[in-house]
Amino acid sequence: MAGLTTHVSQVRSLYKRILILHRMLPLHLKALGDQYVKDEFRRHKNVSSQEAKLFMAEWETYASVLWKQVKMTVQSPEERGIFGSPLSEEKLNLLREEQIGQLHELMQEATKPKNQFDIDDNGQRRFPQ
Numbered sequence: 001m002a003g004l005t006t007h008v009s010q011v012r013s014l015y016k017r018i019l020i021l022h023r024m025l026p027l028h029l030k031a032l033g034d035q036y037v038k039d040e041f042r043r044h045k046n047v048s049s050q051e052a053k054l055f056m057a058e059w060e061t062y063a064s065v066l067w068k069q070v071k072m073t074v075q076s077p078e079e080r081g082i083f084g085s086p087l088s089e090e091k092l093n094l095l096r097e098e099q100i101g102q103l104h105e106l107m108q109e110a111t112k113p114k115n116q117f118d119i120d121d122n123g124q125r126r127f128p129q
Contacts, residue, residue: 032109065085
């Protein structure tokens, strides 16, 4: 029972850490990322222990990479932040067809053309020039 409590605590901690890191993303990526994380954590709530270990390891890696990218953005605010990393062919080959479909939908959403205006961190509209 203690192992389950520890696992649940680790999952919640990682989940919260990711959502906190998302606060540093541009608003459109934050919204997309928050929804994706919520869906994925909910979807993997009752998986096998082996799948849970893999899931946690991948999300820990994501959090680590995002932390490094956020730090770079904060240190060099004049440069627009670059977020994300390529998916290796090895990892891509491990995905099920359903996961590939989800990844494709995520890519389409993340690469949509910009809106007519951007919303800055203060909630103000900025129109493209």
